Amino acid sequence: MSAVQARPLAGDKLIVVPYRKVSAAAMATNLVLILLGCFFLLPMLWMVFASIDSNPDWAIRIPSPTLANFADVLGRADALSSFRSSLILAGTTTVLTTLLALLSAYPLSRMHIPFKRPFMLVILFASGLPVSMLVVPVYQMYVYLGWLDSLYTTALFLAASSLPFAIWLMKNFIDAVPVELEHAAAIDGASTFRILREVVLPLTVPGTAVTAIYTFINAWGAFIIPFVLTYSPDNQPGPVEIYNFMGSHGLFKFGDLAVFSLLFSVPVIVLYLFMSRYFSGAFNFGGAVK
């Protein structure tokens, strides 16, 4: 790399550099990235096109526009109830996970706990385990407890499976809050409760939000667990419903499928945008300590 690099620094003007050789390695990298991008983009493109096409099929093509698919889906009771189910499932999971993660991450971040490091590593390892591995024994357990086919008990398991990563994430956010602030507050005469409420919590709001959004998005897209643990049509969340669209309703309605998928993605996209905003501001403790 002989040419000077253009470096857009924050707050700086972009310095335009005249010429830069494109190396073979850089070209190969970009090619692979474009290919990978296509894998994700093409299905999305299909989804968008098919949703407004009057006669969609497997192929991606310029649609003959119509809103009939939207009208159709919004008129379907099963589609609407699956939104409701997804909201209950993901919402309950998020509240449970975030609350528990906050409560367990704080002592993990601040206190001297024997074997903390190995414990944290176990948590990290646990967060990488595929939950589908556990689905059969969990199913048996739920049968035994009589917990099957309830969105709330299903959320309980979803929460349990998302907790390790949430704790890990949350601990790192709390680690980033300088402990000296708590010391200063204690010397200022604040009670433990006041310190948590007025110093720690406000500073962990961004981290908590990120954890909550992350958990919500994961629970929103969860398929295998609700698929196994719920069965009545009223309790089918979105991903399971999409599967049903494809499988059991006999006639394959591509348009409805595309519209439903599109609508179901909207909350995720909105939250992602919101999170990326928050992420950039999450570590902004400017001026707290030298």
Next chain:
Amino acid sequence: MLSEVRFDGVHKIFGAETAVEDLNLTVNAGEFLVLVGPSGCGKTTTLRMLAGLERPSYGRILIGDKLVNNVSPRFRDVAMVFQSYALYPHMNVYDNLAFGMRARGASKDLVAQRVKETADVLGLGKLLKRRPSELSGGQRQRVALGRALIRQPQVFLMDEPLSNLDAGLRVQMRAELSRLHQRFRVTTVYVTHDQVEAMTMGDRIAVMNNGRLQQVDAPETLYDNPANVFVAGFIGSPRMNFVPGRLASSDGRTSVAFLGITTPLGTGSRLTAGASDGEVTVGIRPEDLMWRPAAGPDCTLTLSADVDVVEPMGHEAYVTALCAGETVTSRFPPRSGVRPQERVDLALNPARLHLFDAQSGITILQRPPAAGAETLRSVGEARTNDSAGGRSERHGQPEARRVPSRTEEIS
């Protein structure tokens, strides 16, 4: 309400590192004690133990008559200025200042009034609505200071509270802190790296090194009678010159040879009991090593030296010269016209010499107080009371403390 602070055999050990070792120190009620020492010597650790943020590994800490080892920071009633500021980043300056008073349940009006007063004293009046991230380093430091000053605690702990201010503001804040202390007499432990702050603000100065307290004394005493080579070299700028010397006595008179000359010790100086003939370290402050033409009549010794470097400071000049194989620094008047490579005559008053044991570095000379430098400050007396109480606050190496503090007249 004046409270005494006492460290009683306090140690703080972090794993393999001893940050503070056997600290015995009493800060008198209403005293302004300055704590100095090189970086990493345990000053912050000492303050943190006093604030309750760190628990001593051994020993006892008392505030007033109360043993506070197990008292949480919240109930110790101390206010601390953190070296790192530790401002609440999500609160504006007003709320940062008000936090402590609100936590203690002060009324809204009282808080508003005190915040205004404090902000005015510190020149923060126009910044009350800003967040810490929108302040300059010096402004942040003043907020950190204000958060302590707004309260009326039993003890102030200040960890380099003025380090980030510009020269003018520092002088102003120094005066302000001194005035506040005159007025309220709150017991204060003040850490600084600034020689001027140490000498001008402290009723007494405590010098630490490597986790050990070296000496606690009134500034002038510390300057005139440093307990060991470390204190002698640490206090005073430019640093004291140390050169090897030899002590010899004959006919009941003791003389010391150094830099190619020999001189009897000044009258009134006493050697400590541990002193014996042989190798010593001779200490000479740069201002005692004068340019011959500028020296007074009591500078009876003359040394010739080759000038190496001249550093003009404006109101004076530091001249580094080579004298009998040793490099020495001397303070010259501003426009002496002396140039490098030139040979000059330096003058020295033998009464101003410092003598230290060559091995242990402990002083072997008790010099009489300089004329007119009798202890002016009430704290000088406080210290005397202290030693009368049987607590020794002068530390050298361990063997020095075994030696009874008997001194013998030598002339």
